[in-house]
Amino acid sequence: MKLLKVVSILLFSCIILNAQPLDVKSKKDGYEVQLQSEKSLVMGNNTFIVTLQKEGKVLNDAKVKAKFFMPEMPGMPYMEQEAKAKFVDGKYKFLINFSMGGTWQYHLMFKTADGKVHKIRASVNL
Numbered sequence: 734m735k736l737l738k739v740v741s742i743l744l745f746s747c748i749i750l751n752a753q754p755l756d757v758k759s760k761k762d763g764y765e766v767q768l769q770s771e772k773s774l775v776m777g778n779n780t781f782i783v784t785l786q787k788e789g790k791v792l793n794d795a796k797v798k799a800k801f802f803m804p805e806m807p808g809m810p811y812m813e814q815e816a817k818a819k820f821v822d823g824k825y826k827f828l829i830n831f832s833m834g835g836t837w838q839y840h841l842m843f844k845t846a847d848g849k850v851h852k853i854r855a856s857v858n859l
């Protein structure tokens with residue numbers, strides 16, 4: 734019974750942690766990259782917001798896209814979702830539809846005005 738209590742407390746705290754919108758900051762090739770979700774991540778549609786900066790200045794001429802994918806698992810084929818972002822009010826926005834919960838890997842790519850493509854690899858859980 735004690736174990737059950739511990740497990741349910743852990744589960745509950747996981748739910749609370751996951752209820753926060755995504756907010757990940759990283760640096761790549763001298764650019765500051767922030768990836769946020771509008772709401773906490775759910776199965777179905779999710780709006781993502783990317784902010785790109787260099788030396789504190791917002792980058793408004795990049796091309797941003799993302800790929801979210803889940804490797805093949807027993808009883809489940811490889812899945813992926815790609816999206817191109819639109820630049821709205823100083824931020825790049827795109828929509829991803831998650832077909833299931835679990836861990837989704839992602840590649841966040843942005844092409845800067847100099848023609849270089851920068852890629853960030855990470856993952857999210859839902």
Ligand SMILES: [Cu+2]
Nearest residue numbers: 803809833835
């Ligand atoms: Cu899956």
